[in-house]
Amino acid sequence: MKPPRKDLTTLAASYRACAAETAPPPLGFSARLNLLWDLAGAAPSLIEGRVLSVLAINPEWREADVRRWLQQDVLPPRQDLRNMVAFLVAELGPEHDTVRWEAFLVYGAPIVPSPVEHLLYQQDSGRRLIAARIFARITEQYGIQPSSYDADIVFQRCLKLMHQFNIYEWQDFQAGHMDPFRNVLFPAED
Known part of the structure; x- marks a missing residue:
């Protein structure tokens, strides 16, 4: 038997109670993103100038944004992330899955198993x-x-x-x- 249907006012109140002001930071995102850059070999390490190399690959990005992505667990805009992952995965080879990598970068393990593993x-x-x-x-x-x-x-x-x-x-x-x-x-x- 189906439970009785809630009225819209009750549903709206439930939604507001569950809604968060901001999404939690994707802890470990920068480490996972740097792992992908390392594996792809498309830019040197962070110590050796990765930020500037990434900016040379796409000069439309801002240095402060790239630093946040690579060092502070801040997600890039969705389309930028998708394009970056597609580029890096293409450097890795056809056996890698762009969607799996993108999900892994955002959510991490254990939610999305590591594509490397x-x-x-x-x-x-x-x-x-x-x-x-x-x-x-x-x-x-x-x-x-x-x-x-x-x-x-x-x-x-x-x-x-x-x-x-x-x-x-x-x-x-x-x-x-x-x-x-x-x-x-x-x-x-x-």
Whole structure:
């Protein structure tokens, strides 16, 4: 059963009670914005003159405004923010999502997960698939029985060794890697 509908006067009073004079500052906005500028590599660090570089990219902005955006958690006007994010994300590459970055800048984590962590997870997901293939190839080639090892431990060793050998794609894993991987993943019992 639907609750009884409130009259407009009651709704207006409820609205006024909930309404804030000003929006709270977006805490951490400047740090997130500087992170995006750092990742895009489109301007030097704050210490090395980021404000002036940003002004050179768009001379229509005022220095005081840019300083507030980069140092005082003040949001730029919506269209300026959108254009800035689109520019910086284009510098990062097509795997980045402009809308996700804009939302992350304004709201931050945990409301909007970090686009950086999202991409790292996707990359890690790809590495996990490669680790599974390496794991399977070694157990098959050397006839290692599943009951003779703890799969979680071996899998973590494989990921660590892949990082040490700079194996980020399946093509990076060469025949010469088989013995070192076998010896580390499945060390002989002493």
